[in-house]
Amino acid sequence: MIFAEDKTKNSCSTVSYIPRSLDLSILTVKQPKPLPQLKTTSSEEEEYIIKNNYVARTLLHEPELPPLTWSNWYKQVDWPKTIVLGSEPFIAFYGICTTPFVWQTLVFTFIWGWLTGLSITAGYHRLFAHRSYQGILPLRYILLLLGAGSVQGSALWWVRGHRAHHRYTDTDLDPYSAQKGLFYSHIGWLLMKPRRKSGIVDMSDLVNDPSVQWQYRNLAILNVTMGFVFPWLVCGLGWGDYRGGYFYAAVLRLLIVHHVTFCVNSLAHYLGDTTFDDKHTPRDHFITAFITLGEGYHNFHHEFPCDYRNALKWFQYDPTKWTIWLFEKLGLAYNLKRFPDNEIRKGEYAMKRKALDKFGQIIIWPKDEEELPVISFEEYQDLASKDTGRVLILIAGFVHDVSNFIDSHPGGRDLLKDHVGKDATVPFHGGIHEHSTAAHNTLAMMRVAICKHGGEVEHLKKQFGHFHTPTPIST
Known part of the structure; x- marks a missing residue:
């Protein structure tokens, strides 16, 4: 049996015993033969990629509209959306400046805004777009009615x-790609006519859904009724505040709900962490989650879109998740989908490993054994006895030069001096003191040679044929 030191870069604190008779050659992995490479020219490779890649093929054969110029920009503006979205802030500001606050109106504005906001997050988004749960027919109609009150288009248009966006994230077939800038992904994509058609998606489920088709056919009247008339009448008939019902419960509420939704397309792709994957722009952040009724854990959502949750932990803010859970308890929803926890952990683990690897790149590690000369124990003793000013100590097969550390040694100079020219493996590994991981890592940085027959490293060198002629330690 021989003494050996753990050679992992993360820690040197583990001591193990390896039998001399152990044949480590069985650990050698036979490398598979490389696959034959196709002899193709760059143009052939490009043609193959385009032929088999829908995005590349579409971008090649369906060019976008001509670029905007000073002479044609007004033809490219989506004027109906621009007028509605552009006038909202001014009308709301005028209303705030000229309309007295009535507390009942403000409370109703908050409640109505919350309900119409949830109709987008729990309805348009998680129910209709991702089918992360199923709702009974009355719930579907209620969410579609409230969704019309948010004035964000039909569920059919919104989901398409x-x-x-999910299928072609960050490409030119993504209708509100974050790659085109924060303003574009927030609202710019609505103000201008699309430069090209969005990528194809399967909409057969909603095309054949009677409730969705009912909303689509009656959208204009539903927008006016649920977006403006209903809140105006509630405030007017309820407590006589018709003016506040229009400016606060209708216009100001719509302004807030619109931009809350827009933040999912913009802010959620810029602010936060890539907790589960970093291939695309979606990010997780509690600020975005707070603003968007729980939609801000967007990296999770893009990785696991069929999960009815956006937030995993109990303390993370996701009122949409809690609302869907309540729907289930009330018998309004069923088949709430959850992605397997094990697969979620894999994504989180991979990103943590990647972060650790990146952090490890700035760390200076000890030399690999292949970089160190191999000397005999007698040579080590001879070098240690010479008056060269170097303090050499053998521990676990490695010769260490502790000259620059001896005065900083917590146990004092004399303890180290007593082991110069000797094998200090046992004292270091608990014979005198059980050293910390930091001590092991610090010691590893002082390696200057490997002692023949002195430990695990030398044994491995002989097994794998790495043994070479002893080289003196440079002075």
Whole structure:
């Protein structure tokens, strides 16, 4: 049996015993033969990629509209959306400046805004776009009615764009790609006519859904009724505040709900962490989650879109998840989908490993054994006895030069001096003191040679044929 030191870069604190008779050659992995490479020219490779890649093929054969110029920009503006979205802030500001606050109106504005906001997050988004749960027919109609009150288009139109966003994230077939800038992904994509069609998606489920088709056919009247008339009448008939019902419960509420939704497309792709994957722009952040009724854990959502949750931990803010859970308890929803926990952990683990690897790149590690000369124990003793000013100590097969450390040794100079020219493996590994991981790591940085027959490293060198002629330690 021989004494050996753990050679892992993360820690040197583990001591193990390896039998001399152990044949480590069985650990050698036979490398598979490389696959034959196709002899193709760059143009052939490009043609193959385009032929088999829908995005590349579409971008090649369906060019976008001509670039905007000073002479044609007004033809490319989506004027109906621009007028609605552009006038909202001014009308709301005028209303705030000219309309007295009535507390009942403000409370109703908050409640109505919350309900119409949830109709987008729990309805358009998690129910209709991702089918992360199923709702009974009355719930579906209620969410579609409230969704019309948010004035964000029909569920059919909204879902079509959102499914394209997920399928073609960050490409030119993504209708609100974050790669085109924060303003574009927030609202710019609505103000201008699309430069090209969004990528194809499967909409057969909603095309054949009677409730969705009912909303689509009656969208204009539902927008006016649920977006403006209903809140106006509630405030007017309820406590006589018709003016506040229009400016606060209708216009100001719509302004807030619109930009809350827009933040999912913009802010959620810029602010936060890539907790589960970093291939695309979605990110997780509690600020975005707070603003968007729980939609801000967006990296999780893009990785696991069929999960009815956006937030995993109990303390993370996701009122949409809690609402869907309540729907289930009330018998309004069923088949709530959850991605397997094990697969979620894999994504989180991979990103943590990647972060650790990146952090490890700035760390200076000890020399590999292949970089160190191999000397005999007698040579080690001879070098240690010479008056060269170097303090050499053998521990676990490695010769260490502790000259620059001896005065800083917590146990004092004399303890180290007593082991110069000797094998100090046992004292270091608990014979005198059980050293910390930091002590092991610090010691590893002082390696200057490997002692023949002195430990695990030398034994491995002989097994794998790495043994070479002893080289003196440079002075």
